[in-house]
Amino acid sequence: MSGGGTSGDSRPEHYRCVGVGVGPANLSLASLLYGKPQMTNLFLDRKDRFGWHDGQQIAGAKLQVSLLKDLVTLSDPTSRFSFLSYLHEHGRIYHFVNAQFDSVPRQEFRNYLAWASRINENVVFGEEVLGIEFEHVFTVHTSRRVVTAENIVVGVGNQPWVPEPARGQLGGTQFHVSDYAERSADLAGKRVAVVGGGQSGAEAFLELISRPPAALPRRVTWISRRRNYFPIDDTPFTNEYYVPSYSDYFFELERPTRIALNEQNVLTSDGISEATLREVYQRCYTRRFIEGSADLFALLPNRTVTEVRADRGGWDLTVTGNDDPGQVEHVEADHVVWATGFRSAPTDFLAPIAHRLGREGEEFRVDRDFAVEWDGPRNRSVFLQNGARGQRGLADPNLSLVAWRSQRILDRLLGVVSNDQLDSFIGWSAKQRSAELRGA
Numbered sequence: 001m002s003g004g005g006t007s008g009d010s011r012p013e014h015y016r017c018v019g020v021g022v023g024p025a026n027l028s029l030a031s032l033l034y035g036k037p038q039m040t041n042l043f044l045d046r047k048d049r050f051g052w053h054d055g056q057q058i059a060g061a062k063l064q065v066s067l068l069k070d071l072v073t074l075s076d077p078t079s080r081f082s083f084l085s086y087l088h089e090h091g092r093i094y095h096f097v098n099a100q101f102d103s104v105p106r107q108e109f110r111n112y113l114a115w116a117s118r119i120n121e122n123v124v125f126g127e128e129v130l131g132i133e134f135e136h137v138f139t140v141h142t143s144r145r146v147v148t149a150e151n152i153v154v155g156v157g158n159q160p161w162v163p164e165p166a167r168g169q170l171g172g173t174q175f176h177v178s179d180y181a182e183r184s185a186d187l188a189g190k191r192v193a194v195v196g197g198g199q200s201g202a203e204a205f206l207e208l209i210s211r212p213p214a215a216l217p218r219r220v221t222w223i224s225r226r227r228n229y230f231p232i233d234d235t236p237f238t239n240e241y242y243v244p245s246y247s248d249y250f251f252e253l254e255r256p257t258r259i260a261l262n263e264q265n266v267l268t269s270d271g272i273s274e275a276t277l278r279e280v281y282q283r284c285y286t287r288r289f290i291e292g293s294a295d296l297f298a299l300l301p302n303r304t305v306t307e308v309r310a311d312r313g314g315w316d317l318t319v320t321g322n323d324d325p326g327q328v329e330h331v332e333a334d335h336v337v338w339a340t341g342f343r344s345a346p347t348d349f350l351a352p353i354a355h356r357l358g359r360e361g362e363e364f365r366v367d368r369d370f371a372v373e374w375d376g377p378r379n380r381s382v383f384l385q386n387g388a389r390g391q392r393g394l395a396d397p398n399l400s401l402v403a404w405r406s407q408r409i410l411d412r413l414l415g416v417v418s419n420d421q422l423d424s425f426i427g428w429s430a431k432q433r434s435a436e437l438r439g440a
């Protein structure tokens with residue numbers, strides 16, 4: 001392992017930087033740190049081996065962002081950890097070009113990420129971080145050992161979330177979509193309800209109604225709280241929300257404005273890809289009008305599931321209309337797939353130092369460099385990746401700014417300032433415009 005060095009005595013290995021979690025966020029930083037011997041580093045993940053939403057590697061699923069939004073390219077296009085480098089190393093770069101994918105298959109991007117984790121010996125799996133203390137340096141207790149670190153980078157991502165009616169009922173015939181691959185195999189002839197109108201719900205619904213006759217469910221009902229099955233807005237000016245200068249602009253706004261913006265703009269990140277929507281609609285057309293399965297699917301947006309009760313070996317879902325809460329329907333299902341999203345994963349391992357860390361609402365409060373504000377020395381930091389959506393906006397959990405955010409953390413660790421790319425075409429505010437005109 002580059003760096004850490006076990007000393008001859010019983011002192012723990014010491015690193016300049018220890019990362020907790022190895023998803024795309026921390027893997028990006030590990031990639032940018034690679035080959036910088038002065039920045040000894042170690043990245044730990046509790047999973048036995050790399051995975052990226054493996055339970056949702058549904059056939060045909062595609063990446064929702066440009067392939068250039070990989071681990072490194074937007075910060076360091078010369079890095080050996082780019083997606084193109086992966087293709088080249090595997091001898092398939094011409095095939096990839098000729099395949100003319102509209103978007104990268106999600107499985108291929110996952111394989112790229114797995115490769116990046118494999119070729120970096122500072123990335124270790126099967127080791128959970130259990131607790132972090134601080135006295136001059138951080139002491140990191142893992143499921144296998146104790147190490148010390150000058151800086152910590154938390155990148156523990158999100159965990160599945162279900163609404164109240166599903167809580168305490170998961171397991172068996174009700175499951176979160178993150179377990180789809182494992183739990184959805186045997187649904188032939190069953191009534192299935194998919195709850196959730198985002199990309200994950202759309203992919204599950206599409207996969208279910210696309211199965212060959214022997215594996216086809218009897219009926220698939222797709223329920224969504226949103227008023228319709230809305231697309232993700234992937235147009236150029238909307239994508240200006242997903243560039244570094246907007247992230248910095250957003251960060252300076254008052255909290256109520258930030259909360260409102262995240263609510264208003266949610267479909268810029270959480271809507272359904274246009275290609276998926278087209279495929280869903282075409283499959284519905286084919287099933288109903290060409291093949292004559294009049295009853296295979298039901299589309300019920302603009303409704304909220306308010307209760308789920310066990311009923312004759314299956315489930316009875318009480319569904320309330322959004323426009324008229326008095327309008328109640330019942331959906332009978334043998335299986336329920338909850339595609340209702342994710343929320344921040346727990347950071348219990350920070351408990352010993354949590355009282356020293358600043359907070360904003362449910363988040364740790366970060367500074368411009370994604371370091372959590374705290375009462376410790378400035379050259380000892382806890383950085384937070386994908387944990388500041390309320391402070392940094394909708395791009396925070398997304399792949400768009402992963403390389404840039406890692407670069408900013410790396411700059412802080414190295415005490416340098418990398419050149420940012422040019423500002424957005426859009427002047428986001430009068431204040432920002434007048435600063436530009438003054439040449440500030």
Ligand SMILES: Cc1cc2nc3c(=O)[nH]c(=O)nc-3n(C[C@H](O)[C@H](O)[C@H](O)COP(=O)(O)OP(=O)(O)OC[C@H]3O[C@@H](n4cnc5c(N)ncnc54)[C@H](O)[C@@H]3O)c2cc1C
Binds near residue numbers: 026027128349386
């Ligand atoms: C199905 C799906 C598809 C997506 N597709 C896209 C897309 O196309 N484009 C896009 O921009 N975004 C996409 N996203 C959103 C985003 O890219 C992902 O959620 C991304 O995985 C977030 O990366 P992360 O590194 O922050 O967290 P994660 O990928 O969740 O990784 C966190 C890691 O931390 C580990 N961990 C947690 N606690 C500990 C601990 N105590 N000790 C050690 N390890 C720990 C976990 O095991 C996990 O491996 C998608 C999300 C989902 C669910």
